[in-house]
Amino acid sequence: MAANNSDSIQEELGEGGVGVKHEAEEEAEGAPSSAAQATATTMLPRSSSRPQLDLSGAAIHGTLEDRNPTILLPNQSDDISHLALDIGGSLIKLVYFSRHAELSTEDKRKISTKRRLGMFNGGRRSYPILGGRLHFVKFETGKLNECLDFISSKQLLRGGVDSPSWRSGAQPDNIVIKATGGGAYKYADLFKERLGVSLEKEDEMDCLVSGANFLLKAIRHEAFTHMDGHKEYVQIDQNDLFPFLLVNVGSGVSIIKVDGHGKFQRVSGTNVGGGTYWGLGRLMTKCKSFDELLELSQRGDNSTIDMLVGDIYGGLDYSKIGLSASTIASSFGKTISENKELSDYRPEDISLSLLRMISYNIGQISYLNALRYGLKRIFFGGFFIRGHAYTMDTISFAVNFWSKGEAQAMFLRHEGFLGALGAFMSYEKHGLDDLRVHHLVERFPMGAPYVGGKIHGPPLGDLNAKISWMEKFVQKGTQIIAPVPMGVPATTGMGGFERPTSKGDILRSDASAALNVGVLHLVPTLDVFPLLEDPKTYEPNTIDLDQDEFKYWFKVLSDHLPDLVDKAVASEGGTDDAERRGDAFVHAFSAHLARLMEEPAAYGKFGLANLLELREECLREFQFVDAYISIKQRENEASLAVLPDLLMELDTMNEEARLLALIEGVLAANIFDWGSRACVELYHKGTIIEIYRMSRKKMQRPWRIDDFDMFKKRMLTDRKDQPYKRALLFVDNSGADVVLGMLPLARELLRHGTEVVLVANSLPALNDVTANELPEIIAEASKHCGILRKAAEAGGLLVDAMAGIQDDLKDAPESVPLMVVENGCGSPCIDFRQVSSELAAAAKDADLLILEGMGRALHTNLNARFKCDALKQLAEVSWFICTQLDEETCIRRMIRPMYQETSYHICDSLEQDN
Ligand SMILES: CC(C)(COP(=O)(O)O)[C@@H](O)C(=O)NCCC(=O)O
Ligand SMILES: [Mn+2]
Structure with missing residues (x-):
């Protein structure tokens, strides 16, 4: 116990195409499982999958009365924008917004608690931002028909299945969507x-800039x-963002x-760009797609083509x-000096040489413009x-070399979507003006993070299609079980650009169509915790998940x-369907792990x-609503049965002995952690109560x-x-x-x-x-304890749990x-x-925080400082760190090998006593 004080899935739709990224398919449209339905009322927008279930459920079964627009859909109106396009020469980029299902789920306890906390505003809309998800999808311009099919299959022109315009039966005839890029005309x-x-054209430059500004403002690690x-993420200080040079x-x-x-x-531009690489590359190598050309370059050696010093x-x-x-x-x-024909050169070498030439040229011209305006x-x-390591390294090298390290090249994770995002932002009522970083949660559903086997097929429409895709992927794809290790960086010579350092045998997923772009969940109900001492410097993770650390967690x-x-x-009844979803979950999560390992x-x-x-999230994506539900119920029942004896004891x-016993009790009971192998092994050795004792x-x-004394x-x-x-x-x-x-x-605090x-x-974990x-x-506990009963009544809990909402608080009993x-x-x-x-x-109004557990008090927040007293407790290491904590000592002691060791240690010693 410690304290401080303030003190897809990229599917290739057709031969060799760039394909479409199906993270958009995250919206499962299939019917929820029975377990999912049973708990649908407990769902919250934080999850990617819960709202998906709600989404279909709401449209089909839900009633408007179930919903609470106060929280989730404040700006809802019939003309809400939800789709914007950037139709370029090579690719069509789509940004679309799908609204969260409202809280059909908003239960009475929450309303009641909100009233007590002074949050209930009688139904007025208090949040300026629309809750929902921002998706990023792209198509090859040459496959425009696929894009059109996608738009109509996803009902994007109707705002999705729960759109008001859809409900009111509005036809798409008078719908206008924002579009930028030459294709918006063409x-x-x-x-x-x-x-x-109708496409309403937006100026391309306007869009690029507003897209970039939005990303740099709203996404923490963009x-x-x-x-x-x-690769190193850069924290951008909002107050020191402008001016900068944007090179698209x-x-x-x-x-x-x-x-x-x-x-x-x-201020400038060059006609030697991506089209040049692709065009020349296609003529010279016969490659059918940009990605194929890029992939070819991975195996190239440019010294056979380029004249070196x-x-x-x-x-x-x-x-x-x-040089x-x-x-x-x-x-x-x-x-020029060799008597050879084009066919005498390896396409791989040609591609690399071209890529290097164009990237370097872009870097150099950009640097010259930065120099012209004094931009760093x-x-x-x-x-x-497209997140391609070699391209980025080449550009960075050029900028760094010519500026002698003065200027810095930076890249954007959503690099390809600036224009489309800008077009989206140009809607008058996109509702994102007041968006803050803390409102956005990025999720990486199955389709987003990786590509693999060349699977062909229709867009993934529902959960079943997703699972089938996963099954096909497992049969054909090998990448997910055979991660590609990072290459050892080589050195560049004396100021000259030599061999690229970052090229492997396989084109990384981020270098191909999938990119590393998840789905941005806009959750207007998220806030920064007001008791953080310094939100700017706060970092939740205690240790960096670098390659070594990741290896450890990969195994765990x-x-x-x-x-x-x-x-x-088992939690889903052990049916065949659940088995199938379970397999898909394992493969999907393993794929994420493999990708991150790489x-x-x-x-x-x-x-x-x-x-x-x-x-x-991955469990939820495959509609596993609560994997530990029966374990939780069993343990709750067993513990509630012995609670009266404990309270009597x-x-x-006396007060002093009791306080100590209570803290010991918290530490002891925190051993019931099903995420720790050592703890789980222990559970086989005795009953819950025996282990607790x-x-x-x-x-x-x-x-x-x-x-403790403090x-x-x-x-x-x-x-x-x-x-x-x-x-x-x-x-x-x-x-327990x-x-x-x-x-x-x-109970003891209430007593005081x-x-x-x-x-x-909010959601199971x-x-x-x-x-x-x-x-x-x-x-249940209140049946055995008057203090808890009175307080729970005063807090509106008992009434809720037993009889529904307590509407009138005037009659609430006077109690803490x-x-x-x-x-x-x-x-x-x-x-x-x-x-x-x-x-x-x-x-x-809080002046004491008590954080317990490995996840909340060790993996995260061990270093967190708050404006009030905060106790952090961990059973695994029997800690009780109170106010004037020596943070340094504590942090040094708390590195990973340490907690692993202590976790085993305590479990071992418990077993010996058994
Ligand atoms: C997943 C957990 C963070 C959950 O711990 P809790 O917050 O419940 O104490 C923890 O069980 C954990 O770190 N497990 C992996 C390491 C191990 O096997 O001990
Ligand atoms: Mn836990």
């Missing part, structure tokens, strides 16, 4: 003819540098000086001007780059998979918190870090009457953890006049108790309330930059 008639819609094969490399290249929102000037200087460097022998003196220069930062976007998570999938399948930065800056959440103690015996002081003084001496006004208890697991650990502690807010997960499950548990709020997460960890608005509201 194909306007075709759109009208095929879809009956920009990155790429040098010598190494599409078919041609535009160079734009950006001075602010809507303030820019196209050494070729001119007889193998020597031209050191006087800083090494291997520096390219003249691209394609070697071919150059952002490169456009589909030419892979080892856990068989057991997890067994539970998941490149830990593939999905942006990805920490352990993201990784653990990805597993939960505690009540015989043993564990309690082990929790004798002194703890590894022990600030806490005791605060509670029992310094502030005897009301030590704290409001405590937020971040609960962790189910069963919450019933025998946290609830008795909550402290309001208690139990903060629990392993065996973590959720906010929706808590009222019932509390109701016990409340429940959801944290906005569906993971074992918590990122305090993105919590539910309900929790943020509850935090305003």
Whole structure:
């Protein structure tokens, strides 16, 4: 216990095509499973999959009364924009927005809690932002028909299945969609003819700039540098963003000086761009697609084609001007002196030589323009780059070399979608003006992160299609089980550009059509936790998930998979359908792991918190609603049965002994963690209660870090009457953890006049108790305890759990309330930059935080500093760190080998005693 104080899936649709990225297919349209339906009322927008279930459910079965527009759809109107296009010479980029299903799910407890927290505003719309998801999809312009089919199959012109215009039966005839790029002119008639819609043209430069500005403002890890094969995300300071140079490399290249929102000037450009590479490449190599050409370059050797300094200087460097022998003196220069035909050269070498020539040229021209305007930062976007390591390294090298390190080349994860995003932003009512970083959660559904076997087929329409695709993928694709290790970066010579350092045998997924772009979930109900001491410097992850660290977690998570999938399948009744979904889940999650193993930065800056959440999201993607449901229920029942005895025992103690016993109890009960192998092995050795008792015996002081005396003084001496006004208890697991650990502690705080807010997960994660499950548990516990009963009544919990909403609070009994709020997460960890608005509201009056568990207090938030007292507790290491914590000592002790070791240690010693 520690404290601080303030103190797809890319499918190739046709031969060799660039294909379409089907992360858009994330919206499962299939009917929810029975378990999914049963819990549909507990769903929240944070998850990618829950709202999907709600989405179809709402349209088909839902009623408007079930919904709560106050929270989720404040700006809803019939003319909401949801689709914008950028139709370029080579590719069509689509950005579309699908709204979240509203909370048919908004349950009465939440309304009641919100009232108490002063959040209920009588139905007025309080959130300016529309909740939903922003999808990024692209098609080859040559396959325009596929794009048109996609738009109509997804009902994008109707705003999706729950669109108001659809409900009201509006026809698409008078629908106008925003479009930019030359194709907006060229194909306007075709759109009208095929879809009956008009394209409203938006200026391309305007769109590029507003798209880039949006991304740099709204997405935390959008920009990155790429040098010598190494990718590093750059945190952009909003107050120091302008001016910058934006270089958009599409078919041609535009160079734009950006001075602010809507303030820019196209200062230059070059006609030697992506179209040049593809065009020349196609003529010279007979490649059928851009990606094929790019893939070819991976195996190329440009020295057979390019004239190097050494070729001119007889193998020597031209050191006087800083050029090494291997520096390219003249691209394609070697071919003039050789009596060879085109067919005598390897297509691989031609492709690499071309790519290098064009990338380098773009880098150099960009640098010259940056120099012209005194700009230090150059952002490169456009589909030419497509996350391709060699291209980025070449551009970076040119910028770095010519500017002597003064200017920096940066790349954007959504590089290809700047124009489409800008067109989207040009709708008057897109509702995203007030968007903040904390409103966006990026998800990587199955289709987004990787490509593999050349699977052909129709767009994925529903869950079944997704699973079938996964099955086909497993048969054909090998990449997901055979990750490609990163190449060892080589050195570049003395200022000259030599061999590319970052090219492997296989074209990385990010280098092909899929990119590393997930689906952006806009969740207007997320907020920054107001008690963070310094949100700007806050980093949730305790350790960096670098390659080594990732290897460790790869094994932990892979080892856990068989057991997890067994539970998941059982939780859905063990049917054939559940088995099939289970297999698909395993393959999909393994594919994510393999992708990350290959490149830990593939999905942006990805920490352990993201990784653990990805597993939960992946389960939800295959409609596993709550894999641990029966374990949770069994443990809750067993623990509730012994609660009365525990409370009686505690009540015989004096205050001081009781406080210690309570804290020991919290530490002891936190051993019930189904995510830890050591803990799970232990569960086979005894009953829940036996293990709890043993564990309690082990929790004798002194703890590894022990600030109990400080806490005791605060509670029992310094502030005897009301030590704290409001405590937020971040609960962790189910069963003993919450019933025998946290609830008795909550009871003690209530006794001292402290309001208690139990903060629990919004969505299931392993065996973590959720906010929706808590009222019932509390109701059960209240049968044996007057303090809990009165407080729960005052907090509106009992009435909710037993009889429905308590509408009139005037009659509520005078008592310190016990409340429940959801944290906005569906993971074992918590990122305090993105919590539910309900929790943020509850935090305003809180002066004590108690965080427990590995996920919330160790993997994340070990280093977090808050504006009030905060206890962090971990059973695995029996910690109790109170106010004046020596953070440095604590952090050094808490690195990974350490907690693994302690976790085993405590389990071993419990077993020996058994
Ligand atoms: C997944 C978890 C973070 C959940 O822990 P909790 O927050 O419930 O304490 C934890 O079980 C964990 O880190 N497990 C993997 C390491 C291990 O096997 O011990
Ligand atoms: Mn847990």
